Amino acid sequence: MEGESIVQVKDLLKEKIRQEGRVVSDDVLKVDAFLNHQIDPILMLKIGEEFTSRFSGCEITKVLTVEASGIAVALMTGLCLKVPVVFAKKKQPSTMGEEIYCGKVRSFTREEVVQIVVDGNYLGPDDKVLIIDDFLASGEAAKGLLKIVEQAGASLVGIGTVIEKVFQSGGNSLRKQGIRVESLIKIGSLANGEVEFLN
Ligand code: 5GP
Secondary structure, three states, X not given: OOOHHHHHHHHHHHXXXXXXXXXXXXXXXXXXXXXXXXXXXXXXXXXXXXXXXXXXXXXXXXXXXXXXXXXXXXXXHHHHXXXXXXXXXXXXXXXXXXXXXXEEEEOOOOOOEEEEEEEHHHOOOOOEEEEEEXXXXXXXXXXXXXXXXXXXXXXXXXXXXXXXXXXXXXXXXHHHOOOOXXXXXXXXXXXXXXXXXXX
């Protein structure tokens, strides 16, 4: 059900995208002004509150994301849910414990495959995990994170993403697997330099 706060966050995000976003190509929207480089903390907090309200009652114990651009949104969501936030690292540091969980991710914006890793100390079979990310495009990042949840023996509550590009296949393929995917903004197209909002 769309409450007042849902409308507000969605509208705030749309306004930000209209004013500060830049369509780089038919596939890529640049939002460095408030999400991916410079970060608007008040907006991030509202996004965190929104995910918390959408997933209320799910008894989430951990928020999981991947560095770097998911961290701000995940952190605010963890703050509102009052649970720890774990971010998968793109390079395995020598300080990591012996048990690790890993997944492969093809980067949408950088066109490379990276191995993402999480220390086994921070995720386990008792955890109920909410995956959070900034964008959902082909779903590669989400699938890498799902592998990590699986290896940990944890249960997945769902996936929350700030911007879903619906014209790319990630969201639908995840939903077809029965996974709950909540996106705050749905974009139908970026063709001709125009952002087409679907919600
Ligand atoms: P996916 O793995 O679903 O293809 O893409 C998700 C990841 O790629 C996100 O974590 C995000 O960092 C990046 N990404 C995908 N599409 C866009 C986009 O249009 N703009 C920006 N800035 N990042 C994107």
